[in-house]
Structure formats: C-alpha cells, structure tokens
Amino acid sequence: xxxxxxxxxxxxxxxxxxxxxxxxxxxxxxxxxxxxxxxxxxxxxxxxxxxxxxxxxxxxxxxxxxxxxxxxxxxxxxxxxxxxxxxxxxxxxxxxxxxxxxxxxxxxxxxxxxxxxxxxxxxxxxxxxxxxxxxxxxxxxxxxxxxxxxxxxxxxxxxxxxxxxxxxxxxxxxxxxxxxxxxxxxxxxxxxxxxxxxxxxxxxxxxxxxxxxxxxxxxxxxxxxxxxxxxxxxxxxxxxxxxxxxxxxxxxxxxxxxxxxxxxxxxxxxxxxxxxxxxxxxxxxxx
Amino acid sequence: xxxxxxxxxxxxxxxxxxxxxxxxxxxxxxxxxxxxxxxxxxxxxxxxxxxxxxxxxxxxxxxxxxxxxxxxxxxxxxxxxxxxxxxxxxxxxxxxxxxxxxxxxxxxxxxxxxxxxxxxxxxxxxxxxxxxxxxxxxxxxxxxxxxxxxxxxxxxxxxxxxxxxxxxxxxxxxxxxxxxxxxxxxxxxxxxxxxxxxxxxxxxxxxxxxxxxxxxxxxxxxxxxxxxxxxxxxxxxxxxxxxxxxxxxxxxxxxxxxxxxxxxxxxxxxxxxxxxxxxxxxxxxxxxxxxxxxxxx
Numbered sequence: 001x002x003x004x005x006x007x008x009x010x011x012x013x014x015x016x017x018x019x020x021x022x023x024x025x026x027x028x029x030x031x032x033x034x035x036x037x038x039x040x041x042x043x044x045x046x047x048x049x050x051x052x053x054x055x056x057x058x059x060x061x062x063x064x065x066x067x068x069x070x071x072x073x074x075x076x077x078x079x080x081x082x083x084x085x086x087x088x089x090x091x092x093x094x095x096x097x098x099x100x101x102x103x104x105x106x107x108x109x110x111x112x113x114x115x116x117x118x119x120x121x122x123x124x125x126x127x128x129x130x131x132x133x134x135x136x137x138x139x140x141x142x143x144x145x146x147x148x149x150x151x152x153x154x155x156x157x158x159x160x161x162x163x164x165x166x167x168x169x170x171x172x173x174x175x176x177x178x179x180x181x182x183x184x185x186x187x188x189x190x191x192x193x194x195x196x197x198x199x200x201x202x203x204x205x206x207x208x209x210x211x212x213x214x215x216x217x218x219x220x221x222x223x224x225x226x227x228x229x230x231x232x233x234x235x236x237x238x239x240x241x242x243x244x245x246x247x248x249x250x251x252x253x254x255x256x257x258x259x260x261x262x263x264x265x266x267x268x269x270x271x272x273x274x275x276x277x278x279x280x281x282x283x284x285x286x287x
Numbered sequence: 288x289x290x291x292x293x294x295x296x297x298x299x300x301x302x303x304x305x306x307x308x309x310x311x312x313x314x315x316x317x318x319x320x321x322x323x324x325x326x327x328x329x330x331x332x333x334x335x336x337x338x339x340x341x342x343x344x345x346x347x348x349x350x351x352x353x354x355x356x357x358x359x360x361x362x363x364x365x366x367x368x369x370x371x372x373x374x375x376x377x378x379x380x381x382x383x384x385x386x387x388x389x390x391x392x393x394x395x396x397x398x399x400x401x402x403x404x405x406x407x408x409x410x411x412x413x414x415x416x417x418x419x420x421x422x423x424x425x426x427x428x429x430x431x432x433x434x435x436x437x438x439x440x441x442x443x444x445x446x447x448x449x450x451x452x453x454x455x456x457x458x459x460x461x462x463x464x465x466x467x468x469x470x471x472x473x474x475x476x477x478x479x480x481x482x483x484x485x486x487x488x489x490x491x492x493x494x495x496x497x498x499x500x501x502x503x504x505x506x507x508x509x510x511x512x513x514x515x516x517x518x519x520x521x522x523x524x525x526x527x528x529x530x531x532x533x534x535x536x537x538x539x540x541x542x543x544x545x546x547x548x549x550x551x552x553x554x555x556x557x558x559x560x561x562x563x564x565x566x567x568x569x570x571x572x573x574x575x576x577x578x579x580x581x582x583x584x
Contacts, residue, residue, distance in 0.1 A: 017427065041461055042431025093430070094376060148329045175453070177328040177485045178527035207530035244461040249530035249550075256554035262561065272534050279538055282561060 003073055005166050005198035006030040006053065011067035013048060013057055022048040024222040026067070030215070032165070035192045035199040037209055037230075040219035041244060046202050049219070050168050052076065053200070055084035072165045086115065088166040089159030093174055095151035099143040104135060104154050107143055111162040125161045132195075133157040133187065149180025156187060167191060169201045173208065181205065185212060210234055210248045211271040218243065235268045250275030292316035293369070293448055293479055294340060298349035301335050309335035311503035312349070317481065319447065322474050324490040324511070325483045327500035328525030333483050336500065340450055340481075342366045368397075371446035373454065377430070377437035386412070386428070387421040390440045397444075404443075411443035414469055431462050438466065442473075449473060451482040455489055467493055488529030491515065491548055499524050512548075 008028040014021040022045050030036050038046055051057045055076040058065045069076045072087040089111075092098050101107040108129045112122045130136045133153045138146065143154050152172055159167055169188065173181035185208055191197040203209050216233040218226035220243055226233055234240070237247040237255045246252060250269045258264055262282070269275040294317040301310040309332045317323055327333045338344040339351040342358045351358045353369050374380050383389035390412055394404035412418045415435040417428075425433055441449065451470060455463040471493065474480045484490065490497050490511050497514050499507040501524040507514055514520065515528055518536075528536060535545045535553055546556040 043429040047429065096376075177525050179525055180329060250534055252550045253531065253534065253553055253557075256550050257558060257561075260554070260558055262558070272530060272537065275534050276537050276541075279543065279557075280541070 002032050004029045004070075005032045005034070005072060006200070007068075007070045008052070009068050011052060011065070011069055013052060013065045014063050015048075016062040016064070018063075020222075022222050023052065026222075026224055028217060028224060028227075030166070030198050030200065032198050033192055033196045034215060035188070035201065035213045036215045036217060037213040038200060038202045038217050038219060039204070039206070039245065044219040045222040046219055047170070048222075050090055050170065053166070053168060054088050054090055055079065055081045082114075085111070085164075086162055087164055088168065089162050089164040090168040091152070091155045091159055091170065091172060093171040095148070095155040095175075096144075098155045098158070099151060102142055103139065104130075104141050104143055104146075104157075105139040107154055107158050108139075108161045111158060115162075125163070129157040129161040132160055132190070147180065149176050149183060152176060152180070152184050153187065156184070156191075160191070164197070166198045166200065169199065169203075171202050171204065173203065173205050181208060185209065188212070206234070206246075206248045207250070207272065210251075211273070218245070230270055231267055234270050237268075250278075254278060291318060292352070293319045293354055294481075295352040295355075296336070296339070296349070297352070299336075299339065299346045299351055300348035301339070301344060302347045309503050310339075313500075313503075313505055314349075315498060315505060315508060317479065319479050320474075320477055322470075322480045322493060322495045323482075324494035324497045325481065325500060326485060326487065326490055326497055326524075326526060327506075328485065331500040331524070332503040333500050334452070335503075337372075337450060337452060337483050340366075340448075341370050341372055364396075367393075367444070367446070369446055370448045370450060371441040371444050372450045372452070373434075373438045373441050374452050377433040380437045380440070381425045381433060384424060385421065386417060386423050386425060386436055389425060389436055390421075390443055393440055393444050407443045407445065408439075411439040414442060415439045416465060435462070435466070438469070442469075447477075448479040448481065451480070451484075453484055453486070454482055455484070455486055463489075485526065486529075487515075487526060488531070491529050491532060499526065501525075 006029065008026050011023055011026040012021050013023040040046060051061060052069050053071060058077060059081050071084060074084065074087055076084055099107055101110060105126055108126045109122055112125045130139055133156055135150065135153060143151055172184050176184060188199055188201065189212055192199050210230050213230055216228060216230055217224050218233065225243065226239065234247045234251050237251055240247050248270055250272050254264055254268045254275060258268065264278055269278040296313045296315050299310055299313040302308040313336060325333050335344065339346065339358060342361065342363045345359050353366055358366060381389055383392055390408040391404055394407055412421060415438050417432065417435055417439060425436060428436060454466050470480050494511055497509065497511045498505060499514060506524050507520055515532055521527065531550065532548065538545050544556060544560050545553055547553050
C-alpha cells in the first residue's frame with residue numbers, strides 16, 4: 001500500500017467574511033497515479049478545496065481551518081506555498097487567466113526560474129514540458145495568440161515544468177471544441193498512466209471522462225456526499241438525480257430501459273463505446 | 288426585405304489590424320423572434336462575428352445592419368438598446384462592488400426613473416436566482432453565480448435581442464437547465480435569442496436554426512436536425528454530435544430503429560425493438576420509473 005498522494009482528513013474551512021463554512025468535514029484520499037473526478041454544482045466548494053490543496057489555505061486566505069491536508073506527505077500547514085508548489089500544481093479553467101509570458105518558452109520557464117534552479121536544469125525542464133505537451137514547435141510563439149486548446153496545453157506544460165506529483169485541473173475542457181478537448185484529455189491520461197502523476201479533475205463533460213477516471217467524488221454544499229468508482233457513482237443515476245445531477249448519456253439511456261425491467265447484467269454502460277457494446281449484447285440475448 | 292430582419296450581414300469581411308482575416312464574406316439575416324445558434328470550432332470566426340452585433344467591431348468590407356441601421360453609422364449605446372450581450376467570461380463584464388449595483392448599472396446609464404430601474408433590476412435578479420445575494424460583492428460569488436449575475440445585468444436592459452456567448456460553459460447540469468429555461472421563457476415572450484456555442488447538445492435541445500461557421504464563412508445554415516444528419520459537415524467543421532445523439536446514430540447504423548432526441552423518446556423506441564430481450568418481470572427493477580425532469584437532451 002503506497003503512501004497516499006493526497007490525504008485530507010476532517011477538513012473544515014470558513015472564509016473570514018462568510019456566514020457559514022465553505023468546506024465541512026472533508027475526507028479524501030488519492031493514491032499515486034490515480035485520476036479522480038470531482039463533480040458538484042457551482043458553489044459546492046470545489047474551488048475552496050483546490051485552494052486548500054495548494055496551501056493558499058491556510059497560508060494566504062483568511063478564515064478558520066480545522067483538520068489536516070497533506071500532499072505527497074507534506075502537511076500544508078507546516079510547509080510554505082512555495083514548497084507546496086513543487087508537489088502540487090493547478091491548471092485553471094480559463095487558461096487566459098494563467099498565461100502571461102510573451103513566449104511559450106518563458107511560460108514554461110517561469111516556475112523553475114522562481115525556484116532558483118540552475119540554468120541547465122531550467123532548460124531541461126522546458127524541453128521536457130514542451131515534449132510532454134507536444135508543442136516543441138511553438139516555443140517562440142506568444143501564448144495569447146494561440147488557440148484555446150493550445151493555451152490550455154501550455155498551462156498544463158507550465159505546471160508540468162514544476163514536476164509536481166499532483167496536478168489539479170479545473171474544468172480543463174469547458175472552453176474547448178471537441179478535438180481540442182480530446183487532445184487535452186488524452187494528455188491528462190498520459191500524465192497519469194505513463195508518468196504516474198496523481199490527477200484531480202473537475203469536469204462537467206461526463207461522457208468524455210467517465211471512461212478515463214478511477215474515482216469520483218461528488219460535492220454539495222461543502223461536503224463530499226458521494227465517493228466511489230465511476231460504476232458506483234454513475235451506474236446508479238437515481239442517486240445523482242436526487243442531487244440535481246445527471247449521469248453520462250449512455251448510462252441515462254440504459255437506465256431508462258432498466259427501470260422498465262430490461263436487464264443489463266448488473267452494470268450500466270458509462271461511455272458511448274460501452275453503451276454500444278451493451279446493446280449489441282442485448283441483441284445477441286447475452287446480458 | 289431587410290426591414291424585416293433584426294440582424295443582417297451583407298458580404299461581411301473582417302480583417303484584424305495584424306492582417307488575419309477572421310470573416311471572409313458572411314451574408315445572413317435573422318428575423319425577430321428566432322432562436323438561432325451560431326456553432327463552430329475555436330477559431331471559426333464566431334466571436335469576431337458576434338462583436339459586429341453590438342458595434343464592438345465594424346466590417347472592414349461589407350455591412351452589418353441592426354434593425355436596418357448600418358453599425359458603422361450607429362453609436363454603440365444605440366445598438367445596446369437593441370442587443371443585450373452575455374459574455375463567456377463574466378469577469379470581463381462585472382466591475383461593480385455589489386450584485387445590486389452591478390445589476391442597476393446599465394439601467395442608470397440609460398437614465399431610467401429610479402423606481403423603474405430598481406423594479407427591473409429586482410426582476411432580473413429574481414429570474415437568475417440571485418435575489419438573496421444582492422448585497423454580496425461579486426468576488427464572493429462562484430464563477431457560475433458570476434455568470435448568472437452578468438446575465439441579470441443584461442436581462443435588466445430588456446433588449447429585444449439577447450446574445451448568449453457559450454451560455455453553459457462552466458455551468459453544471461442544474462445551472463445549465465436554469466439558464467436555458469430562462470432563455471426559452473424570454474423567447475416565448477417574443478425576444479430574439481442568439482446563442483454562440485460549441486455545445487451541440489444545447490443546439491439540439493433549444494435552437495430552431497443553426498448556422499455553422501468554419502474558417503470565417505457560413506458552412507451551413509439549417510435546422511439542427513438537418514445538420515446532425517451530415518457527419519462529413521460535422522467532421523469538416525470540427526463539431527461533434529451531442530453524446531446521446533452520437534450513441535443513437537451509432538445504434539441506428541447497426542440497424543436499431545431508434546427515434547427521437549431525448550432519453551425518453553430513444554428509450555421508448557429501443558424498448559419496442561427489444562421484445563425478446565432479457566426483461567425481468569415488470570416492476571422488478573429496484574429503481575423508480577424514469578422521471579421526465581431528468582431526461583437529458
């Protein structure tokens with residue numbers, strides 16, 4: 001059993017200006033290399049949870065915190081924001097808010113330069129990041145003039161150059177067209193499966209991510225109300241409906257038939273491919 | 288004829304100062320009361336075209352007309368009385384210190400009587416579900432709530448045309464339903480609704496007309512259902528069917544007689560096609576019957 005990449009126990013946080021806690025008794029563990037999906041309505045506390053993971057809570061943001069947050073074995077209360085930045089990076093929803101350098105290369109260099117690393121190490125990291133994000137031919141370009149998909153990719157690269165163990169992505173595909181979305185999700189899969197990074201991703205586009213993630217957390221009003229495998233969470237749409245959420249399209253369609261008595265052999269399909277396969281089995285009469 | 292059009296583009300070309308031509312000869316007309324979706328991949332010219340609606344950009348060739356008036360000869364404030372804009376990034380729009388001030392701002396600029404302005408602002412906040420947050424600083428709101436605030440400040444202007452730029456970006460299932468039922472409601476009251484999006488599920492569900500932009504030109508202008516039946520058009524223009532319709536199409540390709548655009552309709556047609564499938568006894572399924580309110584798309 002490896003040490004957890006992320007361990008949150010009994011985390012409660014209330015902003016100093018707020019009338020009630022934004023996070024309430026959060027318990028969450030991610031094992032190294034896992035891709036976890038975080039879903040929940042706006043205002044559920046997802047953003048506050050990110051701030052706690054990168055150490056801005058409790059170091060910079062005023063409020064009352066109880067409980068413990070540890071990333072890669074480092075307790076956020078005992079390590080500075082700069083120390084935490086070498087263990088956990090965040091890619092925001094809107095890459096424009098994150099990118100500011102005049103070239104892609106400077107963007108990738110910014111984090112390592114701030115760590116005061118030797119020049120050859122910085123160069124090595126820029127190359128590694130550019131290779132990972134497959135934008136080696138765009139290093140001289142101005143990020144502001146790249147497409148939305150390329151900008152999102154550069155934002156991921158700038159986090160990668162810090163070599164964190166945990167990467168948080170806040171709705172990375174919400175501003176992207178289908179092709180760009182698929183490229184970004186494939187990149188996320190590579191970061192986890194080939195490089196062992198632990199990923200926490202918030203995403204509304206469930207159809208795309210249902211087949212990609214290992215674990216799903218559902219947040220509502222500052223609490224984690226559901227926690228399980230994709231099959232445990234999406235495969236039981238009634239519990240999502242009760243929370244005002246929907247399951248992936250293939251699951252919803254199969255569920256509508258299941259409620260009429262159709263037998264899907266215990267597990268509802270989650271992705272389009274699984275949906276198609278399930279209906280093929282039905283045709284052959286083998287649930 | 289053009290007098291009947293509330294928006295009209297005539298051979299519209301737009302070339303940016305840097306030399307990039309984003310629009311390459313667009314001609315189209317939108318009649319009052321339509322529910323139109325502009326769709327296209329990133330970089331197709333959607334945003335550039337939209338900025339011509341309110342005069343933020345002017346054609347470098349051709350014309351753009353709002354209620355028959357050439358935008359080059361009309362002030363932006365005049366255009367703003369016809370067209371309300373809800374932008375993709377609410378933070379580009381919000382600048383006041385409270386939700387209430389933000390909602391009132393545009394109305395005060397128009398010098399409406401205070402009682403009328405306050406009534407409109409209150410109505411708009413009610414419509415987006417932020418009535419209980421009027422004294423909060425916009426920064427204290429979540430992104431989804433800020434997007435709804437931006438919507439409220441535009442709704443308060445009560446313009447005949449409402450443009451929604453990626454209205455569901457960053458919105459969860461519930462908020463998406465809220466914002467779109469608001470659009471449907473306004474449409475039923477006679478407003479012209481224009482949405483700019485790459486969310487094809489949204490187009491399938493709500494629009495009566497879809498205009499596909501690709502490389503600065505109109506690639507197709509048709510009913511959404513017609514566009515969904517053209518896989519090569521979708522592939523060429525970087526669009527993708529909504530997941531539910533993608534599954535329905537794949538099933539149809541394998542010979543299933545599936546009909547409809549909603550979970551309920553598709554399920555019904557599949558049920559009829561599966562008489563010999565392994566059905567358990569009626570009512571044996573542990574789950575409750577499907578609820579219409581959760582049917583997707």
